[in-house]
Amino acid sequence: MxxxxxxxxxxxxxxxxxxxxxxxxxxxxxxxxxxxxxxxxxxxxxxxxxxxxxxxxxxxxxxxxxxxxxxxxxxxxxxxxxxxxxxxxxxxxxxxxxxxxxxRKQTEVRLPPENGKRIAVVGAGPAGMAAAAELIKLGYLITVYEAAAQIGGALNLIPDSRLPHDVIEKDWSFIFNPERVTLRLNTRIDNVEKLLEKGFSGVIAAEGEPHCAVLNIPGEEHILPYTEYLAAPEKYRTEKPVAVIGGGAVAVDCAVTAKNNGSAQVKMFVRRQLSDMRITRGELDELLRSRIDITPMTSPVEVRKDNRGLSLRTVHNCFINDKLSPLPDSQTTYTGFACIIKAVGSFADKNVDSEQIFYAGDCKHGGSTIVEAIASGRSAAHMLHRNVSSKI
Ligand SMILES: Cc1cc2nc3c(=O)[nH]c(=O)nc-3n(C[C@H](O)[C@H](O)[C@H](O)COP(=O)(O)OP(=O)(O)OC[C@H]3O[C@@H](n4cnc5c(N)ncnc54)[C@H](O)[C@@H]3O)c2cc1C
Ligand code: SF4
Missing domain, CATH: 1.10.1060.10 (Alpha-helical ferredoxin)
Incomplete structure (x- = not known):
């Protein structure tokens, strides 16, 4: 636009x-x-x-x-x-x-001498990249293992209009030092503890939140998780109506992307009030500019598929004694969607730090922001360094 x-x-x-x-x-x-x-x-x-x-x-x-x-x-x-x-x-x-x-210019960075220790970083999202950047400065040799084919983690789901991928690569080019860092893309690590058996002195596990939250409603198999949609929105290009379930920043990205992808009508279904939406002023402006139709105080109940497309049955919510509850006899059915996307959160597997393994970023603190993930990666790097250096 x-x-x-x-x-x-x-x-x-x-x-x-x-x-x-x-x-x-x-x-x-x-x-x-x-x-x-x-x-x-x-x-x-x-x-x-x-x-x-x-x-x-x-x-x-x-x-x-x-x-x-x-x-x-x-x-x-x-x-x-x-x-x-x-x-x-x-x-x-x-x-x-x-x-x-x-x-910013590429200049020669003077690093301290290598300290002879190797650290593995699992995940090349912001937390893993920040941890690697910090550990390089402390003299470690780093191997970064990334399951995906590119660096960036969840940042790659952000539409290019807000964050072109080459900006992530540019930041990484200032971190990456071929003498100190080995990047292994397309390499999933299933057991971080096993890395210690491969000669690493410690591990930073920064795996993000890989699992999308479940709505537990009939027909959920017809709903696209935001991870799938935002990873390849062109695959779902349509002029027909699109529904987005969720009211946070990720839902905004889904809705605006669907609109920019040709959908004539994008409807967002938000569980709470408009004022409860956890979005910035800029994101609200983006919704208004893109003419996204927001239906607040609404929860999905069922999705069905027939020859006219997908239909979504919803219930209206109300506050009873400050508790959000479904309003009786308030169900509505919306029909004719080409695509229904859910963006209602994500979660990580349970994890606990140990002397040589520190978790960082969203997998440790829950869905957050890039700068918090970076802070977490830096802090995990220093905690690991304290433990490893006491043994150098
Ligand atoms: C659509 C969307 C929009 C967002 N918009 C904003 C925004 O505007 N501003 C903001 O501040 N934040 C935003 N965020 C949040 C931000 O992207 C995350 O908080 C941040 O990326 C978390 O960083 P992380 O390194 O902890 O995890 P991630 O970025 O999720 O990275 C984890 C990495 O680990 C890899 N991995 C996972 N398991 C393994 C394994 N077993 N082996 C090897 N690799 C593995 C994954 O492939 C991934 O690359 C947004 C997130 C999304 C999804
Ligand atoms: S010093 Fe910081 S807080 Fe004060 S006006 Fe400048 S940017 Fe704002």
Missing amino acids: SDTPKLYLNKAQLNAELNRCLNCKNQPCMTACPVNCNPHEFIRHALEGNFDQAVEAITRTNPMGQTCGLICPDKFCMAACTRRRIDFAVNIPKVQATILENY
Whole structure:
């Protein structure tokens, strides 16, 4: 769509954003960042024209700064930004992404000598990549095992209009050091403990949340999980109506993708009220811009398939003593869908850290955000390092 927001700021917009920063001495933007990135610092450097230093300030704590800049939600640095009290927050993520897009250069990085220990990282999503980045700096040799054919994990499900895959590859190219890292794509690890028998001193398991939540309704086999839909939306291209069950950020991506993929009518069914939807202002704008039809306080009851397509029977919800309950005699049937997609959450298998194996990212903390997954990967790397280095 022509009015889709641009990914990066132009020169004038970047200057305007930089000049809106109030140079706050207490730097609330940094405190609010899960990886402790310091917008105050990189904005100061950029204002003085020192872009190399601005790049260094961003990448010091965030190895995936450009990817983060494009998709970080507004609930961290922007929510804490003092400028909000005057008008609206400095668009810190966009400033960050723009600086890295325009001014980051491949330079020779001086690494400490190898410490003779090998670490396996399972999963090349943000948590695994951040852990690898941290462990390289500590002198380890890293092997990253990734079940999929490409790096990026769940980031690859984000539509290209928000996050082109080459941005993930670009961040990775600054982490990847062929002398220290071996990347094994298309390699699923079924038992992380067995890696210790292969000579690894420790393992970071950053496997994400591979299982989609189940609705437990008749006809669920006709519903597409969001993972399948977003991995190959062109396969499901249709002009016919599409239904999306769910009201979070992933459901928004499904709905907007279906609309951009030609569907004349995309209906979103949301269990709670519109105000309960856990989406950012930007995501709400995207829904409105794409004219997605949102039906709140609605739960699916049954899906059926016949020669006219898929039909979805729903029930209306209401609050009884603050508890969400189905309203009696409120069932409605919607017909004629080409496709019904569910985006109602995901989960990981149970996992527990041990002395040599640390879990990180969404598989440990539940579905979160890229910057939280990066923070978790970094922290797991340091915990593992503490244990392994005590034996060096
Ligand atoms: C559609 C969608 C939109 C999103 N939008 C945003 C957003 O706008 N902003 C935001 O901050 N966050 C967003 N997120 C969330 C963000 O992508 C995740 O929080 C983040 O990717 C989690 O990182 P992770 O490394 O823990 O796991 P993942 O990214 O899930 O990566 C796990 C990796 O491990 C691999 N793996 C799993 N098991 C094995 C195994 N046994 N052997 C080898 N490899 C294995 C998987 O193939 C995968 O590549 C979105 C997520 C989705 C699905
Ligand atoms: S909180 Fe906002 S205004 Fe203050 S230093 Fe950070 S970016 Fe600038």
